[in-house]
Amino acid sequence: xxxxxxxxxRKRELTVVVTTHYIEEVEECDxxxxxxxxxxxxxxxxxxxxxxxxxxxxxVVPRDPQAAVDLLAAYPDATERDPNILVIPAVGPDFSDQxxxxxxxxxxxxxxxPQVSRASSSR
Numbered sequence: 381x382x383x384x385x386x387x388x389x390r391k392r393e394l395t396v397v398v399t400t401h402y403i404e405e406v407e408e409c410d411x412x413x414x415x416x417x418x419x420x421x422x423x424x425x426x427x428x429x430x431x432x433x434x435x436x437x438x439x440v441v442p443r444d445p446q447a448a449v450d451l452l453a454a455y456p457d458a459t460e461r462d463p464n465i466l467v468i469p470a471v472g473p474d475f476s477d478q479x480x481x482x483x484x485x486x487x488x489x490x491x492x493x494p495q496v497s498r499a500s501s502s503r
Contacts (some may be wrong), residue, residue, distance in 0.1 A: 382408070403430065436470040438479065441488035451483060464488075 386408060389396050396408055406412050406426055413423040414433075422429060441464055442448040451466055452458055460475040470476065 403434070412440065430458035438468045438470050440466045440468060440475060440479070440483070443486050443488055447483065450486070454482070476479075 382405075385396050388394055398409060400406060403412075403426065405499045409426060411423060412426050412429055414421045414429065422433060424432070431477075439461070440451060440458075442451055448460075448466060451468070452460075455466075458466045463468050468479070
């Protein structure tokens with residue numbers, strides 16, 4: 381669907397308005413407005429908005445319940461998204477390396493998520 385909309389936009393020089401809650405769905409948009417209760421809170425390119433307001437999150441799958449307890453204790457800002465997945469805000473350029481050094485043997489998969497859902501976005 382996104383490829384088709386992009387093709388139409390370029391071919392016919394159209395403006396396409398997209399409403400979504402997911403920033404990754406507007407990656408290819410020229411301009412994004414973040415709107416809350418009808419008020420524009422911010423606008424700009426997706427990259428500019430992510431740099432200004434976004435954060436990187438790291439998804440961690442603990443191998444056992446004690447690893448989950450220890451991760452939550454070490455990272456109080458972490459949240460549990462699913463029974464087996466913790467989401468931790470990445471702080472600093474070496475965050476992932478430090479997390480792996482400390483907990484790498486105690487986690488299953490370790491997927492990075494450079495894009496996260498944020499406030500309502502529309503184009």
